[in-house]
Amino acid sequence: MCIMNRIILTFILALIFPSTLSAQSVYQAHTEVDLVTEAASIAPGAPFWVGLRMKMDPEWHVYWRNAGDSGLPPSIKWKLPEGFTAGEIQWPYPSRINLGPLTSFGYEGEVILWSRITPPPNLPSSKNLLIAADIDWLACKVDCIPGKAKLMMLLPVTARMQKNMDVSALVEKSRLLWPETDNLWWGFTAYDHPENFVLELWPPSPKLVARNVYFYPYSDRLIAHAKPQEFKLDQHGYALTIPKSNLITTPPAELKGILLQDEAWDPDGKYRAIEIRVPLEPSVRVQEGQLNSAENEIASAENRPRSSFPLMSDEAGIVPMGRNDITLLLSCLFAFIGGIILNFMPCVLPVLSLKIVGLVKSAQNRQQMINSGLLFTAGVIVSFWILAGLLIALQAAGHQLGWGFQFQSPVFVAAMAVILFILGYNLLGVFEIGTSLTGVGQSAPSTGYWGSFWSGVLATVVATPCTAPFMGTAISFALTQPPFVAFLVFTFLALGMASLYLLLCIFPGALRFVPKPGRWMIILKAIFGFVLFACVIWLAWVLGLQKGTAAVVVLAIGLGLIAFGLWLWGFHQRGKGGAAAVLFMWIFTAGGLVTAVGGPAAFLSSHPDPALAGEGSRSFASAQDDTSIAWQDFSSELLAQLRAEKKPVFIDFTAAWCLTCQVNDRLVFQNKKVVEAFRNSGIIALKADWTNHSEVITRALAGYGKNSIPVYVLYGNQREDAVFFPELVTVDLVIDFLNRHIKQGDI
C-alpha cells in the first residue's frame, strides 16, 4: 500500500474511529502493542521520543536485547519520512525468567521501549507526517507465540515542538529503568578465570552498599545464563563470580552489560542499574580460601619460583591489588606508631619541645605534672575525634575523601600558612600569645592545665600537614570502616602522639636528660620559629601551584599585614605603645587575616597558570629526557590501554602538599641511578598529581583500596596484579624492585 493510500485510509478510519489516530493498538500473541510519543507536534531538527508500549497478558513475557538461553527480543523496523533518523532502543533493565534448567532475560506485565527520532533540520512541509514501524516480537508463557504488527501515527509539523506532558512524564519515569551509563561512583575490576569471571566492586564511600548484585551481559555468548552468580562481601571487599558460557571461542576483552542490585548505586538513590564496560584481566589462578597467605597467591601459578613476602605494604612487601589486608589490631598498632613518629615531624616538634621545656622550667610537683600530661593527651584525643567526626560526616555526605584531602582546598592551605606564620612569629619573641597557649612560663597550675589541653589541640592542628608513614595506611583503612572503627584508630593515633609527652610527665626522671633552661632556649625557640617559616614557604608554594602566583602574592600581603599588626601588639605588651597601638594592631591583624585567607578564597573560581601547575610537582631542575624520568599524566584510560598492551607501568600518586611524597620524589625518583633503572627497564611512568581535587585520581586510589598518599603502584610483565611499594622508599629499594620484578620475571 503506497503512502497516499495509507494516509487516505487512516483519515477515513480517523473519521469513523476518532481515537484510531493516536491510540491505534494491536493485540496479538497475548500482547497489546501500540506507539506512544511525547510529541504532540514535531519541529524541524527537534528530536522526540517514541515508545513501543507492550502490555503482556499475565504470565506472558517478552525478551530483553539479550534473551538469555532462549527467546527473541522485539525488533522495530522504522518506516520514516525522508531525512528522519531513529536511534537505538533504550532497553530498561530486565528480570530473570526461569523455565526449568533454562534462564532467559525479559519483561513481564508492561514495558515501553523508547527510541529517539530526529527530524531533519529542513522539514519541507507542514502537513501531517506518517511515522510507522513494523514490529516483530516473541511472547512466551511456557510455549511461545510470535507476534507481528504494523503500527503508525500521524504527527503535525509546527515551527516549535509541542510536547504532551503526560507522555513526557512517562519518559522520565522510564529513564529510571534505563541503566545509568555515566557511572561516577563505583570502581570495578574484572578477572578472567578458567571457569568464571570474577568482578570486584569498589564503593566510593562506606555509605554506599551493594546487595544482591546480578550481571546481565549484552552478548548472549558470554555467560552461562542458567547458573547462579555468587555475590559476596568479605574482608577483601565485594566480589561477584559469574560462570562463563561454553560458547566462548576467543577470550573476551571486557565484561559489557548491566549490573543490577537491590540498593542504589548512586548517593542520590536513583539508579539500581548501571551499564558497565570492564576490561578483563587474565588472572593468575587464585586458590579461594588461601587468600590470606601472600605466599600461596604468588606461587599459585605452576613453575613459578616460590618467594615469601610479608603481607603489609609498609614492610617492603607485595600486596595483591585492591586488597586491604590490615586487620583492626594492626591498624591500631600502625596508628600508634604513626602518632609517635608525628612528634618528630617539623610541624609538631616545635610545639612539643616547648611544652617539654616549659615542663622543665615550671616548678610543678609530680601530681601536677601528671595531670598536665593527661590533659595534653586529652586535648590531642579530642582534637583527633573532632577530625575523625568531620571526615566521617563529609564521607557520609558523599564526598570522595582521603587523608590530606583538606589540602586540596586553597583556603585551607592559606589558613594553615597563617597559623604557622603566627606561631613562628611568636617563637621569635616578637609578641606573646599569652602563656596559656604554649604553656611556657606558666604562672599558676590552673592556667597550666587549660594550657596543656590547648597545647594538645594545637599540636594536632599543626600535625595535619605532616602525615607520617604508617599513619596513611591506618587512616585509609579506618575511613573505609564503620564509624566506631574509625574513631578507635584515630584514638590510637592520638595516644601515640601524646604518649611521648605523657611519659615525660609521668617519669620526670627522664627530664634530667633535658638541659636546664637558659639562653639556649631562646635560640632554640628562634630556630623552630624559622623552621615554621620554612613550612609557610612550602605552603605558599602549594598555594601557588593551586591558584597561581597572584594568590601567593595576596597571601604574602596578608601575612605582611598580620606581621605588622602583631608587632604592634608586642610593642604594646612591652608597655611601649598606648591605646593607639592596640587599635592599629587590631586593624592590621584583622585586615591581614582577611587578606591572607580571603584572597585565596576569592581565587577559588580561577584556574592556575597551567605552566606553573605542571612544573610544580615535577622537579625544579629542567626536565631533560636523560636526567629525569619521563612522566606522563595519569588517566584510567591510558592505564587500561597500556595494560591491554601488556606494558609494564609504574604509577606515582603524589601531591604538592604531601611531605612524604615530595621527599620521595626529590630523593629517590630524581636520583640518577633510579632514573637510569627506569630507562633501562622500559617502564612507562605515570604521575597522578592529587594537588588539586581530581575525581579520576580519587577513584583510582579507591580502586586500589587506598585513600591517602603516597601510593606507588607497579605493574610488571608477568603478574597481572599490581605490586605496591611502601611509603618510605629508598633508591636501593626501588632499583631492587625494578630488577627483581621486571627483569627476573617475578612480576
Next chain:
Amino acid sequence: MKKIILSLMMGLLLAVPSAQAAVQTGQPAPDFTLTDTRGKTHALAEHKGQYIVLEWVNHECPFVKKHYNSGNMQKLQKEYTGKGVIWLSINSSAEGKEGYTTPDIANALTNEKEAAPTALLLDSDGKVGKVYAAQTTPHMYVINPEGVLIYQGAIDSKPGVDPSDIATAANFVKAALDSAMGGQPVAEASTKSYGCSVKY
C-alpha cells in the same frame, strides 16, 4: 549380544543427568543411548566413523515450523543423509509439555512433514538434552567421525520466525559439514542457538 550389553551399560553410565553440564566444541561428544520412534535403540558410539547431526525438534514451536513449513530442514536432512551423515532428530519435551508426542504421533508428524532424519529419538526425561545443554528448538550439533563435536548452536545466522530469512541466512550446519567433509576447519564452530526453549 555383548555389544548390546556394553552399549546399554555405557548408556546407563553416561546418560546420567548433569544439571550443570555443557559441552565444548572441540571436545569428544558425550555418548548416550535413546530409543527411537520405531522402538530401535540408538547409541551415539555405534555411529562412530560417520558424521552425526543432532537436531533438537518440537513441531509446535514457531521457529521449528519456520524451517519445516518452508521445507528447509527436510532439504538438509535429505541432502546429508544421502552423503552418509547420520541425522538424529531428538525430542526432549517432557510429558504434558508442548511438543511431547507418543511414538505413533511422532511418526505421523514425520510422514506429514516429509522429514527424512535417520531416526527420531525420544528423550522425554530430558537427560540427553541436559547433557548437551540443549536450550532451544531447533538446536544443532555436528559430530565428526572421530566422535569430536565440531559444531554447536543455531541452524543459521538469522534468528526469527520469518521463513523469508532462510534464503539470505548463512546455514551453519551446512557450512560445518561441507568444511569438515572437505578437510577444512569449521569457521563458525560455536554460535548462540535461537528458538523456543526446550520444554524439559
